[in-house]
Amino acid sequence: MSAFRRKRGKGLPVGQNAKKAKTAYDGDNPPADNQEEKDEISIPPPVSKDKWINKERVLIFSSRGIDFRTRHLMQDLRGIMPHSKADTKMDRKDKLFVINEVCEIKNCNKCLFFEAKKKQDLYMWISSTPNGPSAKFLVQNIHTLAELKMTGNCLKGSRPLLSFDPAFDKQAHYALLKELFIQTFSTPRYHPQSQPFVDHVLTFTIVDNRIWFRNYQIIEEDAALVEIGPRFVLNLIKMFKGSFGGPTLYENAFFKSPNRHRREIRMAAAARVREKQLVKDLMKTEKATPKPEIITDVTDEVFDTPGPKRILKIHTEPPEFQKRKRKKKNPPPKTRKKMARR
Numbered sequence: 001m002s003a004f005r006r007k008r009g010k011g012l013p014v015g016q017n018a019k020k021a022k023t024a025y026d027g028d029n030p031p032a033d034n035q036e037e038k039d040e041i042s043i044p045p046p047v048s049k050d051k052w053i054n055k056e057r058v059l060i061f062s063s064r065g066i067d068f069r070t071r072h073l074m075q076d077l078r079g080i081m082p083h084s085k086a087d088t089k090m091d092r093k094d095k096l097f098v099i100n101e102v103c104e105i106k107n108c109n110k111c112l113f114f115e116a117k118k119k120q121d122l123y124m125w126i127s128s129t130p131n132g133p134s135a136k137f138l139v140q141n142i143h144t145l146a147e148l149k150m151t152g153n154c155l156k157g158s159r160p161l162l163s164f165d166p167a168f169d170k171q172a173h174y175a176l177l178k179e180l181f182i183q184t185f186s187t188p189r190y191h192p193q194s195q196p197f198v199d200h201v202l203t204f205t206i207v208d209n210r211i212w213f214r215n216y217q218i219i220e221e222d223a224a225l226v227e228i229g230p231r232f233v234l235n236l237i238k239m240f241k242g243s244f245g246g247p248t249l250y251e252n253a254f255f256k257s258p259n260r261h262r263r264e265i266r267m268a269a270a271a272r273v274r275e276k277q278l279v280k281d282l283m284k285t286e287k288a289t290p291k292p293e294i295i296t297d298v299t300d301e302v303f304d305t306p307g308p309k310r311i312l313k314i315h316t317e318p319p320e321f322q323k324r325k326r327k328k329k330n331p332p333p334k335t336r337k338k339m340a341r342r
Helices: 033-038 068-080 098-105 172-185 258-288 333-341
Strands: 004-006 019-021 023-025 041-043 058-062 084-086 110-117 121-128 134-143 158-164 195-207 210-218 225-227 231-242 245-251
Touching: 058 068, 058 098, 068 084, 068 110, 068 134, 098 110, 110 172, 121 172, 158 172, 172 195, 172 231, 172 245
Parallel strands: 058 084, 058 110, 158 195
Antiparallel strands: 004 023, 019 041, 110 121, 121 134, 134 231, 195 210, 210 225, 210 231, 231 245
C-alpha cells in the first residue's frame, strides 16, 4: 500500500465553506481519477472562527496577604476558565467599590475576588459588575490541583458541563446563585481561547448548608467520572443587590464566623482545664480535713454468726438429792495375778 499525506491550507475566513484537500501519494504509479475523488477529505472550518456573541469575561484576583494555597487555587481556576483575566493584588486599605472600576478598565462583567483576613481566613466574592447582584462566601477545605495528585486530566480551555443539585431550584436565593454560577463558570461559545470539546464537569452540591465545588473528567470509554480538582467548600454569608454592597437580599442564619468558632473552641478548652483544677482542689481539701478516730472496729462482728434461740428456764426450787453410786475400785495389779492363780 502506498502511504499518503494530507495537505491542509490556512484557516478560513468567516462565512466561507469547507475546502476539499487532495492527498499526495508517494510512488511511481499515480492513482486513477476515481481513486482521487474517493481520497478527497473535507476539512470543516475552525469552530473558533464563528461569531462570538456571549462575551462574558471574568476578572480573578485577590487582596494582599493571601497564602500559597489561595494563589494556587486562583491559578487553577484561571486554567479551567479560558475567559478569565488576571490583575495585580489590591491593597487592603482600598474599599471594595474600587473593584467595579478595575473591572470596567479590564472590560470584565463578572468578578471573582478573594479577600484574606488574619492570614488564615479566606473570603470569596462573586459579583456581576457594575450593577450586581453579588454574594460573599467563606472558603473552606481548599485542595488545589497540584496538592491532590489525582489521575484525571482534561484539555486546557475546553468547555465544561455545569451540574447543579436539585436543591438549587427549591429556594429563591439558591436559584439566584445558580444563575450567577452559570454566567461566571460557563465558557462562552466560540471564545477565541476555548476549545470545541466538552470533557469535564463542574458540580455544585448543597450539603450541610454549604456549597461543595468539584471538578470531574469524563472518560470516553464508559462515561465514568474521575475527579481532577481543585475542590473547595463555599459557606454563604450574605447576598447583596448591588455589586460589592447595597441592600441585603439574603443573610445566612446558620453562618458562624471563624472568630466566633475559634473563641468557642478556646472557651471549651478553658472549661475543661477549670474542671480539672476543681477536681484537684477537692482532692486537696479532702486530704487536709482531719479524719474521725475509729473507736470500735466494724469488722469485729463480721464472723459472728447468730445461733439458735435458747429458752431460759428459771428453777425456783432446789434440785432433788440423788445418791451417787460408788464405783468399784479395781484391785492393784499384784492382787490381780494372785486371784488369777487361784
